[in-house]
Amino acid sequence: MGKFNHWFFVLAPSIIGFWLFVSATFAQTNTQIILTWQANNFYPANYEGKPLATPNSQITAAVEVLENNKLLNLERANIVWLLDDKPLSNGQGLKETGFAVKKREGDNHTLRVTIQLENRKLESLLRIPVSKKFVVIENPYPNGLIPADSEITLQAVPYFFNIASLSELSFAWQANTEKETNLGDNRLVLKFGKPKALDQNSVFVSSLVQSTRNPLEFAEAKIKLTIF
Numbered sequence: 001m002g003k004f005n006h007w008f009f010v011l012a013p014s015i016i017g018f019w020l021f022v023s024a025t026f027a028q029t030n031t032q033i034i035l036t037w038q039a040n041n042f043y044p045a046n047y048e049g050k051p052l053a054t055p056n057s058q059i060t061a062a063v064e065v066l067e068n069n070k071l072l073n074l075e076r077a078n079i080v081w082l083l084d085d086k087p088l089s090n091g092q093g094l095k096e097t098g099f100a101v102k103k104r105e106g107d108n109h110t111l112r113v114t115i116q117l118e119n120r121k122l123e124s125l126l127r128i129p130v131s132k133k134f135v136v137i138e139n140p141y142p143n144g145l146i147p148a149d150s151e152i153t154l155q156a157v158p159y160f161f162n163i164a165s166l167s168e169l170s171f172a173w174q175a176n177t178e179k180e181t182n183l184g185d186n187r188l189v190l191k192f193g194k195p196k197a198l199d200q201n202s203v204f205v206s207s208l209v210q211s212t213r214n215p216l217e218f219a220e221a222k223i224k225l226t227i228f
Contacts, residue, residue: 032066033124035113041133042161052131053109054160056217057101063113064095065122078116084109103130133160135209135219146203146225148194156186156207161217172208183212192227201227 038060039053053059063079065072074095081088081097088111089097103109112125138155146152156171163169167184174180175190182188188207195201203225211217 030068031122033113033115033122034064034066035061035111035124035126036063037061037111037126037128039160042163043159044157047159052160053101053128054131054133054162055101055104056162056214057160058098058162059101059109059128060096060098061111061113062096063115063124065115065117072117074115074117080114080116082112082114085112101128101130105130105132131160133158133217133219135159135207135221137205137207137221137223139223139225141225144223144225146192146227148192148227151189151191154188154190154205154207156188156209156221158186158209158219161209161211161219163211163213168212170210170212172210173205174207175203175205190225195227203227 037053039051040058040060041051041054043051061081063074065074075093078090078092079094080090081094083099088099099109101109107130109128109130110125111128113123115122136157136159138157140152154173156173158166158169161169165184166186169184169186171182171186171188172179173182173188175188180188186207186209188205190203190205192203204222205225206220206222208220209218
């Protein structure tokens, strides 16, 4: 087994370019509250979707106020953050906050911000859904049809685990009855001959990915390969 090849993973970098926002508009003053959040967990660098919040993920949130198409200076504003209607943090000019996801998959957190700006009080909220972490088994034949007398390399690609690198994961593979476990290496090499009977042309492969720091963080994927 070699090292993880051709895949690079990143932690969600900064509060710039957050994936989700809720804005509250105040028509009489043309004022918008822009409330955003980012899940800081592990995913492929070429992943173009929204990084999902999963149990134990660290979430970073930020707020800005837009008025007459200009961002207001909030340095002197008193900003109060509530998580599920409980105090989270507060302070003058505190435009950013953070917390760890404590809800289960399928649930959500409610994040609320209140901004006291001179004689005005502005407020907005958003709901952050809690999703599943998962793993995808990638192979060079997406249709699952594998030529006889060939060798292929499968890769188990994890999404949204709360880790810093692949070295914090174990990859347990099973191809029919054959089992193999790799620590920090997400690849499995399979060699195929020519099937001698119809019941030999199918191979069922599964990969169980588990955090070595927290065994309760795991995900499993399964695929079927057909040899022809």
